[in-house]
Amino acid sequence: MSEINKKPRVATVWLGGCSGCHMSFLDLDERLFELADKVDIVYSPIADIKTFPENVDVTLVEGAVTNDENEEMAHRVRKNSRYVISFGDCATTGNVTAMRNRFTNEELINRAYKELADICNSVPNDHTLIAQLREQAIPLHHLIRVDAFLHGCPPTPDEIWFAVNELLQGRIPVFKTQFLRYG
Amino acid sequence: MAVKTLTIDGQQYSAQEGESILSVARQHKIPIPTLCNLEGLSTVGACRLCVVQIEGIPKLLPACTTKVEEGMVVQTSNVKLNKYRRMIIALLASEGNHVCAVCVANNHCELQDLAYQVGLIRVRYPYLYPKKTLDATHKEYVMDHNRCVLCTRCVRVCDEVEGAHVWDVAGRGINCEIVTGLDANWGNSETCTSCGKCVMVCPTGALFEKGANISEMEKKKGFLKYIITARQKKEWVYIAND
Numbered sequence: 001m002s003e004i005n006k007k008p009r010v011a012t013v014w015l016g017g018c019s020g021c022h023m024s025f026l027d028l029d030e031r032l033f034e035l036a037d038k039v040d041i042v043y044s045p046i047a048d049i050k051t052f053p054e055n056v057d058v059t060l061v062e063g064a065v066t067n068d069e070n071e072e073m074a075h076r077v078r079k080n081s082r083y084v085i086s087f088g089d090c091a092t093t094g095n096v097t098a099m100r101n102r103f104t105n106e107e108l109i110n111r112a113y114k115e116l117a118d119i120c121n122s123v124p125n126d127h128t129l130i131a132q133l134r135e136q137a138i139p140l141h142h143l144i145r146v147d148a149f150l151h152g153c154p155p156t157p158d159e160i161w162f163a164v165n166e167l168l169q170g171r172i173p174v175f176k177t178q179f180l181r182y183g
Numbered sequence: 184m185a186v187k188t189l190t191i192d193g194q195q196y197s198a199q200e201g202e203s204i205l206s207v208a209r210q211h212k213i214p215i216p217t218l219c220n221l222e223g224l225s226t227v228g229a230c231r232l233c234v235v236q237i238e239g240i241p242k243l244l245p246a247c248t249t250k251v252e253e254g255m256v257v258q259t260s261n262v263k264l265n266k267y268r269r270m271i272i273a274l275l276a277s278e279g280n281h282v283c284a285v286c287v288a289n290n291h292c293e294l295q296d297l298a299y300q301v302g303l304i305r306v307r308y309p310y311l312y313p314k315k316t317l318d319a320t321h322k323e324y325v326m327d328h329n330r331c332v333l334c335t336r337c338v339r340v341c342d343e344v345e346g347a348h349v350w351d352v353a354g355r356g357i358n359c360e361i362v363t364g365l366d367a368n369w370g371n372s373e374t375c376t377s378c379g380k381c382v383m384v385c386p387t388g389a390l391f392e393k394g395a396n397i398s399e400m401e402k403k404k405g406f407l408k409y410i411i412t413a414r415q416k417k418e419w420v421y422i423a424n425d
Contacts, residue, residue: 183283
C-alpha cells in the first residue's frame with residue numbers, strides 16, 4: 001500500500017467509547033494471526049505504543065469525539081492516515097456517548113464526581129491530567145473527513161474482517177444492506 | 184365508479200377513481216417506503232417519505248394523499264426521490280434522541296428499517312439533542328418523547344379505532360409533542376382505556392410496555408386489520424403472523 005513489498009500499516013484508536021468495538025476486534029480470534037501476517041499494527045490500545053505514528057494506511061476509530069484529547073487525536077489521525085474508518089455506532093452517530101449531550105457539563109461532572117461518589121466527593125480540576133469535556137459529544141465525521149463507516153454496537157467480527165480485507169486490497173468497503181445496521 | 188388508467192414506473196395500471204397512488208402501488212407490490220401511513224387508519228401525509236414524481240407537476244407529491252388521474256405518469260423511485268427520502272430519515276434521526284443500541288424497539292423499529300432501506304450510512308446534519316421527557320406514569324405503558332417521530336399513528340388509532348381520543352399534538356416545530364389529554368400525565372388520564380393500541384401501532388420505541396428491555400418490544404399490528412375487517416365486512420377473520 002504505502003510502498004511495494006511493505007506491509008500495510010494499520011492502526012486502531014479508542015476515543016469516547018466503551019471499548020466494545022475493540023473487544024469485537026479481538027473476537028476475530030484466530031483470524032488475528034492471519035491479520036498479523038498481513039499487516040503491521042502500528043498503533044492501538046492493545047499495543048504499547050505511545051504516540052500515533054505517521055504514514056498510516058488504515059485507521060479504525062472507535063468512539064465519539066467527547067473531549068479535547070479526542071479532538072486532538074482525531075485531527076492527528078486524519079493527517080497521518082490514508083483511510084479513516086468510523087468503527088462502530090459511537091463514531092458514526094454519537095450513540096450512547098452522545099446521550100450526555102442533553103445535560104450541561106457541570107451537571108455531568110457533579111453527578112459523576114460528587115452525587116454518586118462514596119468517598120472523596122470533589123471535582124478533579126487538574127486538566128493536565130484529565131481531559132476537558134467538549135460542550136457536546138459528536139460523531140467523528142462531524143469533525144474530520146471519514147472514508148467509510150462500519151456500523152453496529154459493536155460491529156461483528158465478520159463485519160470487521162470484511163472491512164479490513166476490503167481496505168487491504170485498496171478498496172473502500174461498500175457495505176451491502178446486511179452490513180448497514182444501527183444498534 | 185369510473186376506472187382510471189395510469190402509468191407507474193413504465194407499467195400501465197388501472198385503478199378506481201378516488202384511489203390513492205399508494206393504494207394502487209401496494210396492490211401491485213410496487214414498493215414505496217412509508218412511515219406515518221398505516222392500513223386501517225386515516226391518511227395524513229405527515230412524513231413525506233412516500234413522495235413520488237409525477238410528469239408535468241414540478242413538485243413531488245405524497246403517494247398516500249394523491250389521488251390517481253387518467254393518464255398520470257408516476258415514478259416511485261429515482262435518484263432525486265431516493266435522495267429526498269434519505270434526507271427525511273436523516274432529519275428525523277437528527278431532531279430526536281434515537282439511540283438504537285439502548286432502545287426497547289432495537290431490531291423491531293420501522294425508523295431503523297427505513298434507514299437501511301434508504302441507505303442512510305451517516306447523518307450529515309448536526310444532531311439537535313432536544314431536551315425531551317419521558318412519561319412513565321401509566322401503570323402499563325411508557326411514552327418516551329425522545330424516540331417519537333410525530334407520525335401521529337397513536338393519535339389516530341386512539342381516536343378512530345378505540346374512540347377514546349386520549350392523544351393529541353401540541354406545540355410547533357422542535358417543540359411539537361404528542362400529549363395526553365390537555366398535556367397532563369398519561370397515568371392521570373380519565374379517557375385512556377389502557378387498550379394498548381397506541382403502543383402497538385407506534386413505529387419506534389416511543390411507546391412501549393413497562394418491563395420491556397433492549398430489543399424486547401415487538402409491535403404486533405395484526406389486531407388493526409382484524410378490527411377493521413370485522414367492522415366493515417362483519418367478518419371476524421384472524422390473520423395469523425400479521
